[in-house]
Amino acid sequence: MKLYENEISSATSRVRIALALKGVEVEAHRISILGVDAQNRQADYLKLNPQGLVPALVTDGGQLITQSLAIIEYLNELYPEPPLLPLNLESRALARSVALAIASEIHALLPPRIASYLSTTHAINSDGVAEWSRHWIGEGMAAVEQLITNRRTGAFIAGDHPSVADIFLFPQAISAARNGFDLAQWANIAEIMQNLRAIPAFENNAPAARK
Ligand SMILES: N[C@@H](CCC(=O)N[C@@H](CS)C(=O)NCC(=O)O)C(=O)O
Known part of the structure; x- marks a missing residue:
């Protein structure tokens, strides 16, 4: 592949x-x-x-x-092992909901093509673009925190094994921290991030910082 x-x-x-x-x-x-x-x-x-x-x-x-x-x-x-979607039907739905909340409602508003369109077509300066990113990250992460509050059943978002939900959360939370957010304000996210950072597959594959 x-x-x-x-x-x-x-x-x-x-x-x-x-x-x-x-x-x-x-x-x-x-x-x-x-x-x-x-x-x-x-x-x-x-x-x-x-x-x-x-x-x-x-x-x-x-x-x-x-x-x-x-x-x-x-x-x-x-490659079915280890499964990245929970075996329980409702946990599986939660995992997909969180993955899509991050991919579609947060990350989709932030990539280079969006920043470049805002600056070239709408003459928004770099402070304005940074403020745009912070707005959607802050609103989106707060919603994800709410989504998982009281629904977590283990060390990770949807149980005791990392799933697609955690795989999508990890780089997005790192991006939030790089954009100046203190993850401690989202207690569940902060705790899950600590658990994920202890897993080499996550820690070794974090997105590199932009130079
Ligand atoms: N929804 C897509 C997002 C893909 C995406 O936006 N990738 C970014 C990098 S994280 C990209 O290629 N950006 C290029 C650009 O914005 O011009 C996915 O989950 O794969």
């Missing part, structure tokens, strides 16, 4: 964590995502992934899989 990825990408970090938990190796292809000559916006990469985003997985059979949740669910079916 080939993984098109970037080390600063939260969505790549999710897939990398899943691969590490499964003990699966892939052929890595680094795609740059910052700056005017970023590879993700160039014709060669758009031919492979019309969305121009990382991560993208190409299976051994040559099929393209985009979107980190779809990639992780594919890996989870191909």
Whole structure:
């Protein structure tokens, strides 16, 4: 399998964590995502992934899989151990809800293409873009904290084993801290992050900081 990825990408970090938990190796292809000559916006990469985003997985059979949740669910079916979706039906729904709350309502508002559109098309300066990011991170993380309060049943979001919910939380919480948020204000998130940081598959696959 080939993984098109970037080390600063939260969505790549999710897939990398899943691969590490499964003990699966892939052929890595680094795609740059910052700056005017970023590879993700160039014709060669758009031919492979019309969305121009990382991560993208190409299976051994040559099929393209985009979107980190779809990639992780594919890996989870191909390599069932350890399961990344809880076996209990309601916990499984909670895990997917949290993963999507992070991917769709927080992370989707923050990537480079959004910042670049705000600054080039709407003349918003770097302080304004930073304020935009902080707004959506703060609102989104507070909602995730509420979602999991009283519904946690173990050390992680949906039980005693890390699931897709934790895989999506981990890079997003790191991004929140890098954006100046004190995670301690979200007690469940802070505790789960401490538990996740003790797992090498998570700690070794955190997104790199932007230089
Ligand atoms: N919903 C997608 C998000 C993918 C995404 O936004 N990736 C970012 C990096 S974290 C990217 O490729 N950004 C390039 C850009 O914004 O131009 C997923 O979960 O895979």
